[in-house]
Amino acid sequence: METIQNQPDDNCRVTGCSGAANRKGAGLCEKHYMRQRRHGSTDKALVLRPGLIDHSHGYKLAHAPDHPLRRASSNRVYEHRVVYHAEHGDGPFLCHWCSMMVTWDDMHVDHLNDTKDDNSPDNLVASCAVCNPKRGFDKMAATHRLRSERRYTAHGKTMCLIEWARYLNLSRNAIEYRLSAGWKIDDVFSPRKGRSGPASRRHQEVGTAARPPVGYEIDSHQMRTEMVR
Ligand SMILES: [Zn+2]
Ligand SMILES: [Zn+2]
Structure with missing residues (x-):
């Protein structure tokens, strides 16, 4: 965060800015004055705050x-x-x-x-x-199906999906998603990737399974270049 100082000279009052304060009333340089006007702050605007x-x-x-x-x-x-x-x-x-x-x-x-x-x-x-x-409807239907008490065995334990979900602290939909994506059964019934999950090849499979088809990335390059500022 850039802080504003009380400097009684003719420089912009934003710390570190050596611009001339040609916006006299505000004590700001042109750049910081415009930022202040557009964004309500002399900080550089971010796409996402x-x-x-x-x-x-x-x-x-x-x-x-x-x-x-x-x-x-x-x-x-x-x-x-x-x-x-x-x-x-x-x-x-x-x-x-x-x-x-x-x-x-x-x-x-x-x-x-x-x-x-x-x-x-x-x-x-x-x-x-x-x-x-329709996807929302499919999820509801899947939840319904769960009541039929299908049981799954992984890591030496046998439980129904609701129990697995509670055990792994995952949503039932997340487990359904893993099942429908064709994950190996021991991977389906493993904790979510991230801080608490086991680090391994498994995580690369997560990325691969969730990746959209190649044709999707059409505009990504252009956008990325704009974002890197
Ligand atoms: Zn300035
Ligand atoms: Zn569609």
């Missing part, structure tokens, strides 16, 4: 007043949309599930592992307005 992330129904919201996906009435954008946009650009894209063409105006960004706040780029795919609610 990490301190200002909020949650809505389990999803993360990002404070991003200058983001192109921002709705007119709000300074916030769902973080998964910001991440997907940074990775893949302005689109259009193909729906991950049915390959229909979608744009930012009509698409949803789905979380492959059903963890609503896991916004790692590999976990995010574009979804059309038909597949997104």
Whole structure:
């Protein structure tokens, strides 16, 4: 954070700035004056301000007043949309599930592992307005099916999915996702990757399984270049 000092000379009052304070009333140089006007702060504007992330129904919201996906009435954008946009650009894209063409105006960004706040780029795919609610329906049907008490044996333990979910601190949908993605049974019933999980090859499989098809990355290069500032 750049702090503002009281300097009685003709320099910009932002610490470390040697610019002339030609905006006399504000005591700021042209650059810092414009920043102050546009963003309400002399700090450099960030695409995403990490301190200002909020949650809505389990999803993360990002404070991003200058983001192109921002709705007119709000300074916030769902973080998964910001991440997907940074990775893949302005689109259009193909729906991950049915390959229909979608744009930012009509698409949803789905979380492959059903963890609503896991916004790692590999976990995010574009979804059309038909597949997104259908997926919600499939999840409900899957939850229903779980009541039939299927049992799974892994690591020498036999439990139904609900018990496994509780045991591993995973959602049942996350386990269903692993099963449908064809993971090895011992991998399906292992803790989530990350701090607490065992580090191994297993984690690369997570990335591979969740990766969208190659055609997806069309706009990513252009966008990435813009982000690296
Ligand atoms: Zn300045
Ligand atoms: Zn679709």
